[in-house]
Amino acid sequence: MKNPITKAALLVCLAITAASGQAHHSFAMFDQEKVITLHGTVKEFQWANPHSWIQVMVPGEGAKVTEWSVEMSGPGGLARKGWKPRTLKQGDKVTIVIHPLRDGGPGGSFVSVVLPSGETMGGDQFRVAK
Amino acid sequence: MYKSLVATFAGTALTVLASAAASAHGGEAGPVKQTASKPSGRPPAKSREKEGLPDWSGTWKVKGSMALISTENDRIFQRGLRDKAPFKPEWRALYEDEAARAEDQGNMQSAHPLVDSNTVYCHAGMPRLVATPFDYNFVPTRDLTFIIVGGPGGEPRFIYTDGRSFPAEDEMWPKFWGWSIGKWQGDTLVTETRGVKPGLWLDPTPMKLSDQAIVYERIRRLDAKTMEDRVRIVDPVAFTAPWEFVRHYEQIPAGEWADEHEICGGPEDRNPVVNGRVTVVLPKQPDGGAASPP
Numbered sequence: 001m002k003n004p005i006t007k008a009a010l011l012v013c014l015a016i017t018a019a020s021g022q023a024h025h026s027f028a029m030f031d032q033e034k035v036i037t038l039h040g041t042v043k044e045f046q047w048a049n050p051h052s053w054i055q056v057m058v059p060g061e062g063a064k065v066t067e068w069s070v071e072m073s074g075p076g077g078l079a080r081k082g083w084k085p086r087t088l089k090q091g092d093k094v095t096i097v098i099h100p101l102r103d104g105g106p107g108g109s110f111v112s113v114v115l116p117s118g119e120t121m122g123g124d125q126f127r128v129a130k
Numbered sequence: 131m132y133k134s135l136v137a138t139f140a141g142t143a144l145t146v147l148a149s150a151a152a153s154a155h156g157g158e159a160g161p162v163k164q165t166a167s168k169p170s171g172r173p174p175a176k177s178r179e180k181e182g183l184p185d186w187s188g189t190w191k192v193k194g195s196m197a198l199i200s201t202e203n204d205r206i207f208q209r210g211l212r213d214k215a216p217f218k219p220e221w222r223a224l225y226e227d228e229a230a231r232a233e234d235q236g237n238m239q240s241a242h243p244l245v246d247s248n249t250v251y252c253h254a255g256m257p258r259l260v261a262t263p264f265d266y267n268f269v270p271t272r273d274l275t276f277i278i279v280g281g282p283g284g285e286p287r288f289i290y291t292d293g294r295s296f297p298a299e300d301e302m303w304p305k306f307w308g309w310s311i312g313k314w315q316g317d318t319l320v321t322e323t324r325g326v327k328p329g330l331w332l333d334p335t336p337m338k339l340s341d342q343a344i345v346y347e348r349i350r351r352l353d354a355k356t357m358e359d360r361v362r363i364v365d366p367v368a369f370t371a372p373w374e375f376v377r378h379y380e381q382i383p384a385g386e387w388a389d390e391h392e393i394c395g396g397p398e399d400r401n402p403v404v405n406g407r408v409t410v411v412l413p414k415q416p417d418g419g420a421a422s423p424p
Contacts, residue, residue, distance in 0.1 A: 029235070029408055057416070069410065
């Protein structure tokens with residue numbers, strides 16, 4: 001079975017940083033040097049202040065399924081990037097790129113998502129774009 | 131505690147101001163007032179009323195990094211690549227130590243993490259408000275200019291332009307936003323802020339000022355789509371020299387709705403500070419087990 005989780009330790013040359021989308025708290029718990037690609041099914045899209053979250057169910061080896069928590073910026077910033085409260089819906093099959101938690105837990109900060117339509121959407125990183 | 135602080139503050143304020151005046155901010159203007167110990171006054175500001183106020187309408191966003199001085203790649207925690215304030219050696223040592231701890235603020239295994247003051251208080255305070263990820267609205271009125279950072283529920287700055295002086299020394303205490311007065315030079319608002327609460331981070335790294343810091347600013351609209359804030363911080367305790375930097379703001383498209391300030395705490399905040407660390411609340415896994423590394 002193809003491993004649904006592709007890990008790549010990359011030197012991030014992008015202007016995506018610890019400050020990306022950061023506001024009321026630091027994103028230092030996420031490893032900005034790494035990106036992980038998750039292939040899974042949306043369980044819940046939490047359009048919430050202070051931060052929005054994507055809960056995505058990711059199948060692993062055998063029958064094991066892991067629920068990943070993907071932290072985004074707040075609704076205001078996302079809305080300006082074209083996001084809506086129902087951009088993601090329960091059951092959507094998605095591919096999500098994240099910066100993973102440093103402690104190895106099933107969570108990370110959002111980088112981008114490929115929607116069922118094939119459209120790719122980014123987050124709120126425009127704030128630090130050069 | 132406050133008495134001690136205020137006494138120290140007042141004792142050095144005039145010296146600081148004299149120094150600041152000698153090297154006027156941007157070579158154009160010195161301090162707004164040099165009457166730190168005078169009681170408040172409120173003379174009318176008729177001249178500005180006649181001239182009219184500049185058009186600073188619209189909503190604005192900081193251009194570039196939230197770090198007060200940008201780096202080549204904006205990686206704020208990569209030490210050695212980032213300019214810093216002109217700290218005295220002991221303050222620089224403190225900064226370096228705390229910067230290392232700040233990198234661990236989300237690390238549950240770290241023995242001594244340091245959490246961003248903005249996370250702890252849910253407010254940035256001054257001078258960090260010069261550069262945040264939030265919306266900015268600059269609202270000049272005759273006697274008082276508001277800089278609203280973060281839209282509804284955000285942090286408004288109050289800059290008095292009614293001609294008042296700072297309060298008498300025994301009437302001031304440290305505030306997150308300090309005490310700000312200003313005057314108009316053409317369409318530039320020249321401000322001075324004192325009495326900022328010490329210990330607040332100046333940007334996403336733990337740069338801090340002493341309780342004797344004074345923040346001077348020159349705020350103006352450069353063109354239709356750009357606002358500018360030229361900042362000069364004088365801190366005789368922490369700095370070897372004044373620290374100057376410039377931040378620009380770009381106008382967001384008209385018709386956008388005001389962003390809502392991020393609300394700390396509450397059931398929807400999944401990043402509580404626990405035991406001095408910023409945490410991520412993860413749900414239980416489908417098999418009923420706790421969230422764990424894959």
